[in-house]
Amino acid sequence: MSIQTISIPAHERESSIPSFDATAFSLETFSSWQNLAAVLDHTLLKPEATRAQVIQLCEEAAAYRFACAMVNPYWCGLASSVLAGTGVPVGVVVGFPLGASLTSSKRDETERLLRLGAHDVDMVMNIGLLKSGEYEAVQQDIHNIVELAHGSGAIVKVILETCLLTMEEKLRASELAMAAGADFLKTSTGFSTGGAKAEDIGLMRGVAGGRCGVKASGGVRTLADAKAMLEAGASRIGASACIKIVGELGAP
Amino acid sequence: MSIQTISIPAHERESSIPSFDATAFSLETFSSWQNLAAVLDHTLLKPEATRAQVIQLCEEAAAYRFACAMVNPYWCGLASSVLAGTGVPVGVVVGFPLGASLTSSKRDETERLLRLGAHDVDMVMNIGLLKSGEYEAVQQDIHNIVELAHGSGAIVKVILETCLLTMEEKLRASELAMAAGADFLKTSTGFSTGGAKAEDIGLMRGVAGGRCGVKASGGVRTLADAKAMLEAGASRIGASACIKIVGELGAP
Numbered sequence: 022m023s024i025q026t027i028s029i030p031a032h033e034r035e036s037s038i039p040s041f042d043a044t045a046f047s048l049e050t051f052s053s054w055q056n057l058a059a060v061l062d063h064t065l066l067k068p069e070a071t072r073a074q075v076i077q078l079c080e081e082a083a084a085y086r087f088a089c090a091m092v093n094p095y096w097c098g099l100a101s102s103v104l105a106g107t108g109v110p111v112g113v114v115v116g117f118p119l120g121a122s123l124t125s126s127k128r129d130e131t132e133r134l135l136r137l138g139a140h141d142v143d144m145v146m147n148i149g150l151l152k153s154g155e156y157e158a159v160q161q162d163i164h165n166i167v168e169l170a171h172g173s174g175a176i177v178k179v180i181l182e183t184c185l186l187t188m189e190e191k192l193r194a195s196e197l198a199m200a201a202g203a204d205f206l207k208t209s210t211g212f213s214t215g216g217a218k219a220e221d222i223g224l225m226r227g228v229a230g231g232r233c234g235v236k237a238s239g240g241v242r243t244l245a246d247a248k249a250m251l252e253a254g255a256s257r258i259g260a261s262a263c264i265k266i267v268g269e270l271g272a273p
Numbered sequence: 274m275s276i277q278t279i280s281i282p283a284h285e286r287e288s289s290i291p292s293f294d295a296t297a298f299s300l301e302t303f304s305s306w307q308n309l310a311a312v313l314d315h316t317l318l319k320p321e322a323t324r325a326q327v328i329q330l331c332e333e334a335a336a337y338r339f340a341c342a343m344v345n346p347y348w349c350g351l352a353s354s355v356l357a358g359t360g361v362p363v364g365v366v367v368g369f370p371l372g373a374s375l376t377s378s379k380r381d382e383t384e385r386l387l388r389l390g391a392h393d394v395d396m397v398m399n400i401g402l403l404k405s406g407e408y409e410a411v412q413q414d415i416h417n418i419v420e421l422a423h424g425s426g427a428i429v430k431v432i433l434e435t436c437l438l439t440m441e442e443k444l445r446a447s448e449l450a451m452a453a454g455a456d457f458l459k460t461s462t463g464f465s466t467g468g469a470k471a472e473d474i475g476l477m478r479g480v481a482g483g484r485c486g487v488k489a490s491g492g493v494r495t496l497a498d499a500k501a502m503l504e505a506g507a508s509r510i511g512a513s514a515c516i517k518i519v520g521e522l523g524a525p
Contacts, residue, residue: 066371066373068370068371068372068373068397068400068401068434068437068465069400069401069404069437070373070401071401071404071405072401072402072405072407073405074401075401093371093373093374093401094373094374094375094378095373095374095375095376095399095401095402096373096401097375117371118320118370118371118464119318119320119345119369119370119464120320121318121320121322121345121346121347121348122345122346122347122382123346123347123349123382123385123386124347125385126346126378126381126382126385129378129381129382130374130375130378130381133375133377133378134375145320147347148320148321149320149321149322149323149324149326149327149345149347149348150324150347152321152323153323153324153325155324182320185320185321212370212371212464213320
């Protein structure tokens, strides 16, 4: 299938897709460090992270009111107990970072994590399956997770791993993730050959319009990085340097 | 606990631990490309691997009689059907590559993969849990998988991710994996900051003696690399360049 068949003609797009005003969103977000904190996923996914480091991450997420504290599955229960009562949600990763788990294992993992209190579920699309042209299976793999998550009041971000995809694959993956009900399209795991790029954010936002969120992740380390991503259309950012980033905007 | 308490005094070691003769093993293995092939895990774990590439990997594993064809979980069923009747086993990874999955998810994943025909189960130890000093939980996480695998006639290699560990942690992890019943200690996922090093192989073989295998993985790309690993004490090698490596020893 060529790109044309999955792109929506401009005249239809205008009528059917709600738009997203990146400039206005960006201006509002950068008007205070608190507003910025509210779109940052405070993230600690390195495999060697200790229990003490996970606790610290969660305490920081609560103190700064970050969008969520994002941890590896093993630490989900711990994060839930540290964040209990704070109103700051727990984020977890599923099928991470390769996306090549069994569909049933992604489902098992999600069920367990939802029971442990996860609210943001960042799952990795099955990249090899996309590259094999098996689009229905890719969409189903995502839809299973979306169904479980939405049934528990949780949300799903679908990681495309843009650095491994061609332009056509990025468009296709975005369409499939949205068709599967994703709440966010997300660029990167941070464990592959590259991270978020403004041009990929623009592409993903172009496909999504205002129908879902776009999360930039991987290599976002400074306020300038965050600005570039939001101006390109991101509505959420994942980073391990969140405290440094809001600090640049005046956070204590 | 200090290193002393987990090391076994030399006089006890001599009597209780069967020894492993790396020189003899290495000489025998390098005496023909077929012998070498029999200790090479033919590996394709990149997330973008397609169905066609997985089929090709398995056909190559059958043609060269590699130790196994090692694939991501999603492709286990496919690999089993391609390799059916060849006698070449299917290898899979569990909790890969971060090792920070829920213990229950690692178990679910293993059960499903064993049903799909996996024989070599390469699992990642929970590295953060080790660094948190929670040794019993680390051992239990491994033991669960060993129990399931051995119950199905499968074997377990425990990936320590040596590049992330201190010397004491490498010793500790090796002891825990062996106490949990591991069939192999394995150095690396190939997805972290470093791969197999001869000195780590030496350390792991020093702890293991002849009690279990040692697998070198990550960055083994040439016959010279493979030789260095076997001479240091490895008894299995994981690589994506297996055909090139046996080719250097005369394979067609």
